[in-house]
Amino acid sequence: MPALALHQLRTRHIGPVDLDVAAGECVCIRGASGSGKSLLLRAIADLDPHAGEALLDGRACSSMPGPAWRRRVALVMAEGQWWADTVGEHFPAGCTPTWLDRVGLPAGALDWQVARCSTGERQRLALLRTLMQGPAVLLLDEPTGNLDEDSTARVEAVLDDYRREHAAALLWVSHDPRQAARVARRRFLLEDGKLVEEEEGGKAAADKGKAAGADRPPDTEGAAW
Numbered sequence: 001m002p003a004l005a006l007h008q009l010r011t012r013h014i015g016p017v018d019l020d021v022a023a024g025e026c027v028c029i030r031g032a033s034g035s036g037k038s039l040l041l042r043a044i045a046d047l048d049p050h051a052g053e054a055l056l057d058g059r060a061c062s063s064m065p066g067p068a069w070r071r072r073v074a075l076v077m078a079e080g081q082w083w084a085d086t087v088g089e090h091f092p093a094g095c096t097p098t099w100l101d102r103v104g105l106p107a108g109a110l111d112w113q114v115a116r117c118s119t120g121e122r123q124r125l126a127l128l129r130t131l132m133q134g135p136a137v138l139l140l141d142e143p144t145g146n147l148d149e150d151s152t153a154r155v156e157a158v159l160d161d162y163r164r165e166h167a168a169a170l171l172w173v174s175h176d177p178r179q180a181a182r183v184a185r186r187r188f189l190l191e192d193g194k195l196v197e198e199e200e201g202g203k204a205a206a207d208k209g210k211a212a213g214a215d216r217p218p219d220t221e222g223a224a225w
């Protein structure tokens, strides 16, 4: 059974989308600006109205309260949302220096005022905040969009470790085809509201049918922590 399953999902401009993401798998979605990648992730997170169904381990989103769904199927937006003055107030369970170091931030970052954080710092902190909740599915909206090369490599490594350690399903939106090739074996283009699977080398597959990956073994070897 796939960790995340989308059945005929439709939202504004998008769909129907059918997609399975196995536990421990990372699937990448690219597409032109305005093609609807963020809309699709927001619909899966049950933040926008949609038709069709998203399921987590066979359990329908529509059978769960929205906040409970989003704790398990977490959307990580570019810079996250911030409601208190200091970074640490957004980490009720804390965050170890190890985690902060792994994304290139000092231990003292929890004491920072949110207002002083750069966009790249907010992006990494928002990601850590989500990982601390231990979601089963990560919906990643350009998670390295504001980062330099070194920070991008760090975030890719942290997400890869999280995927392996938690057998998490990752749906990763990226504009960078090289990043897509690094992080995901199955990659899709969002075109005219439909997901089209890319073949090796980046060419879109002729088969625009169901994008199912449940028959593939999850890539969970070699957990690093």
Ligand SMILES: Nc1ncnc2c1ncn2[C@@H]1O[C@H](COP(=O)(O)OP(=O)(O)OP(=O)(O)O)[C@@H](O)[C@H]1O
Pocket (backbone or CB within 6 Å): 013, 031, 032, 033, 034, 035, 036, 037, 038, 039, 040
């Ligand atoms: N609340 C809204 N009301 C009306 N149109 C919207 C709304 N939100 C998004 N759109 C439109 O839907 C389309 C898809 O937007 P979306 O943000 O999903 O694109 P995207 O593929 O993520 O783009 P980018 O790569 O630039 O981030 C855009 O044309 C956008 O203007």
